[in-house]
Amino acid sequence: MRALVIMDPIEAVNVDKDTTFGFMLAAQARGHTLYYCHPRQLYTLGGQAYAMAAPIQVWHRPEAFYQLGEAAPHALCDFHSVWMRKDPPVDRAFLHATWLLDRANTQVLNAPSGLRAANEKLYMLQFEAHIPETRVTQDAAAILRWLDARGAPLIVKPLDGHGGFGIFKLTPGDPNNPSILEVLTQGGQWVMAQAYLEAAREGDKRIILLDGVPLGAILRVPQAGENRGNIHVGGRVVQTTLSAAERAICAAVAPKLKADGLIFVGLDVIGERLTEINVTSPTGIREILALDGVDIADAYIRWIESQI
Ligand SMILES: Nc1ncnc2c1ncn2[C@@H]1O[C@H](COP(=O)(O)OP(=O)(O)O)[C@@H](O)[C@H]1O
Numbered sequence: 605m606r607a608l609v610i611m612d613p614i615e616a617v618n619v620d621k622d623t624t625f626g627f628m629l630a631a632q633a634r635g636h637t638l639y640y641c642h643p644r645q646l647y648t649l650g651g652q653a654y655a656m657a658a659p660i661q662v663w664h665r666p667e668a669f670y671q672l673g674e675a676a677p678h679a680l681c682d683f684h685s686v687w688m689r690k691d692p693p694v695d696r697a698f699l700h701a702t703w704l705l706d707r708a709n710t711q712v713l714n715a716p717s718g719l720r721a722a723n724e725k726l727y728m729l730q731f732e733a734h735i736p737e738t739r740v741t742q743d744a745a746a747i748l749r750w751l752d753a754r755g756a757p758l759i760v761k762p763l764d765g766h767g768g769f770g771i772f773k774l775t776p777g778d779p780n781n782p783s784i785l786e787v788l789t790q791g792g793q794w795v796m797a798q799a800y801l802e803a804a805r806e807g808d809k810r811i812i813l814l815d816g817v818p819l820g821a822i823l824r825v826p827q828a829g830e831n832r833g834n835i836h837v838g839g840r841v842v843q844t845t846l847s848a849a850e851r852a853i854c855a856a857v858a859p860k861l862k863a864d865g866l867i868f869v870g871l872d873v874i875g876e877r878l879t880e881i882n883v884t885s886p887t888g889i890r891e892i893l894a895l896d897g898v899d900i901a902d903a904y905i906r907w908i909e910s911q912i
């Protein structure tokens with residue numbers, strides 16, 4: 605098969621940790637041909653999506669880990685599979701790329717319509733039975749009243765954050781609270797306020813789903829002096845398993861993910877409560893391979909082979 609990988613600049617990947625790079629290694633190991641481009645290399649001619657894409661070879665080694673051929677125009681329909689793996693933020697350019705990808709006329713993972721449907725923070729609201737007590741509002745005073753009434757901490761987060769950015773813990777009575785909310789809601793931004801889950805100290809579980817099936821998980825434990833478990837801000841990765849309640853969460857979200865074409869997804873679960881559904885460029889498979897020997901990249905490639 606010929607697959608096109610749309611991603612952030614290849615020269616910046618971490619060859620040991622990057623999930624997209626893991627997919628590329630697995631595809632190559634199974635004899636497939638890879639092409640590479642950045643989203644800005646997408647364009648249309650008539651009603652068809654094209655990319656200025658270069659053939660690429662990859663190696664799992666620290667230096668000289670990729671080699672690019674010459675970039676040339678390719679109709680996306682000439683690829684068997686196109687992987688949209690651009691990292692967040694989901695900004696205007698990201699959304700525009702999804703509309704171009706609507707014109708691909710081939711398999712696109714995750715589905716561009718699904719990427720538009722699923723804001724990573726808001727998509728979970730449809731699984732209310734499984735989420736922490738949550739409110740989304742621009743009304744800072746309402747959040748402060750809720751915090752007071754609860755008498756227990758809240759977490760607040762921007763709707764387009766990622767990697768732990770903009771996440772604050774509000775503790776009742778902290779004089780910083782009004783100012784934090786002022787910054788988060790500035791210029792008409794919504795903020796997600798959520799019951800602070802004490803289990804976050806034990807870790808934030810990342811569960812990887814392929815076509816709705818949980819294939820592996822890791823626990824990300826915040827470092828000392830930090831509320832956030834994100835690997836990006838120093839969270840320590842620990843081996844873990846799935847509880848019955850966590851399997852129930854997976855089963856609850858799977859049909860909706862499938863219907864939206866969200867094939868490769870990372871759920872974030874804290875204390876058996878669903879807190880985020882990552883669909884743009886979820887990571888974690890390299891750590892799962894290292895800790896559990898479960899090769900999700902290989903499963904991803906085999907799943908694609910089964911579909912084309
Ligand atoms: N409800 C919560 N209670 C306690 N900690 C939370 C809660 N929600 C998020 N966090 C902390 O913030 C981190 C990032 O949260 P998340 O919602 O997954 O946003 P991001 O997109 O930045 O990963 C988590 O790893 C966790 O440590």
Ligand SMILES: [Mg+2]
Pocket residue numbers: 767768872880
């Ligand atoms: Mg997260």
